Amino acid sequence: MEINIIKGHGSGNDFLLIDEITNAYSFSETERVEIAKLLCDRDTNLGADGILFVLKSDRADGRMRVFNADGSEASMCGNGLRLVARYLCELIEKNEAVVETMKADLKVSKQAELISEVHTYQVEISPVMFDLKALPLKLNKPTLYNEKIQELSDELRFTALAVPNPHLITIVDVETLRSDIQKLLSEKVNGPNELFPDGVNVSFVKQLEKGSIYVRTFERGVGFTNACGTAMSASSLVTCMQGLNDFEAVIDVYNNGGKVQCVVHQLERDYKIDLIGNATYLYNAEVSVNLAKGTFELTAKTELTEQNAYEKLQAEVQQYLNTKMKG
Numbered sequence: 001m002e003i004n005i006i007k008g009h010g011s012g013n014d015f016l017l018i019d020e021i022t023n024a025y026s027f028s029e030t031e032r033v034e035i036a037k038l039l040c041d042r043d044t045n046l047g048a049d050g051i052l053f054v055l056k057s058d059r060a061d062g063r064m065r066v067f068n069a070d071g072s073e074a075s076m077c078g079n080g081l082r083l084v085a086r087y088l089c090e091l092i093e094k095n096e097a098v099v100e101t102m103k104a105d106l107k108v109s110k111q112a113e114l115i116s117e118v119h120t121y122q123v124e125i126s127p128v129m130f131d132l133k134a135l136p137l138k139l140n141k142p143t144l145y146n147e148k149i150q151e152l153s154d155e156l157r158f159t160a161l162a163v164p165n166p167h168l169i170t171i172v173d174v175e176t177l178r179s180d181i182q183k184l185l186s187e188k189v190n191g192p193n194e195l196f197p198d199g200v201n202v203s204f205v206k207q208l209e210k211g212s213i214y215v216r217t218f219e220r221g222v223g224f225t226n227a228c229g230t231a232m233s234a235s236s237l238v239t240c241m242q243g244l245n246d247f248e249a250v251i252d253v254y255n256n257g258g259k260v261q262c263v264v265h266q267l268e269r270d271y272k273i274d275l276i277g278n279a280t281y282l283y284n285a286e287v288s289v290n291l292a293k294g295t296f297e298l299t300a301k302t303e304l305t306e307q308n309a310y311e312k313l314q315a316e317v318q319q320y321l322n323t324k325m326k327g
């Protein structure tokens with residue numbers, strides 16, 4: 001089968017976007033899983049953290065389904081949603097839209113460019129749930145807020161939440177970031193384990209200064225990525241709940257792929273997070289896929305130039321992180 005793709009990234013978290021609105025594709029559920037595993041494989045001349053299928057919606061401007069590199073489908077993807085937001089806004093020629101996702105219809109909108117030629121979008125991260133059943137996390141308690149999990153660590157304190165995909169978050173120092181604790185712990189809770197039967201995205205967070213954090217995430221179904229949008233949003237919320245940052249204020253969230261901004265809204269009985277950041281296209285391509293053989297061929301590729309502008313932002317970010325991540 002021939003598939004048109006756009007390779008893009010949100011804060012270095014890269015995806016292959018497949019438009020099923022204007023292309024007459026009709027993928028079966030099994031084909032979606034196989035396409036994700038085949039095209040995301042980094043040992044090929046393609047590779048990505050996941051696939052973004054963009055489909056028609058009968059109640060919104062479009063629908064996003066996100067598949068991790070291991071073929072598992074996730075309920076949400078913050079960085080991917082910014083790419084889908086851009087694609088849909090440009091398709092319907094509007095600056096805002098509503099995107100149907102697995103658990104919610106989310107507002108998205110074009111924003112002023114972070115720096116020139118860096119397409120910037122805002123997406124809504126919601127719903128936010130602290131009930132451990134929403135992850136699920138099997139502990140004999142209803143929630144986990146800044147508490148230890150003996151099976152995982154004697155020192156670290158964790159907060160567990162779903163936005164709505166599952167996140168386990170801990171605030172750490174530079175020394176802990178430099179250790180292999182996050183890798184070992186993340187592999188443990190994303191393999192066969194009693195705590196997280198569906199796995200979990202694990203984020204280590206460092207407070208850089210008021211209104212500024214660094215987040216590194218080991219993603220369920222992928223491994224370490226440059227950035228995880230839902231994790232950066234959930235981490236921003238956790239730092240506000242711990243009094244490190246302010247609700248309703250812009251939080252600069254630094255990561256290994258660049259920087260995004262989050263604004264955490266404290267509603268009457270709930271939270272909502274705005275995630276603002278780049279939606280950068282790298283290239284258009286066409287692949288000829290043979291799922292029966294588990295092979296594909298890159299039959300066309302047109303490089304784009306937006307990444308040059310994005311790299312200016314990355315350079316600024318690296319300079320800032322070098323000053324803040326000493327210790």
Ligand SMILES: N[C@H](CCC[C@H](N)C(=O)O)C(=O)O
Pocket residue numbers: 013049050066068073074075076077078079080165166201219220221222227228229230231
């Ligand atoms: N690995 C995640 C899905 C992708 C989320 C991430 N790429 C983001 O930007 O939020 C999960 O299985 O829940």
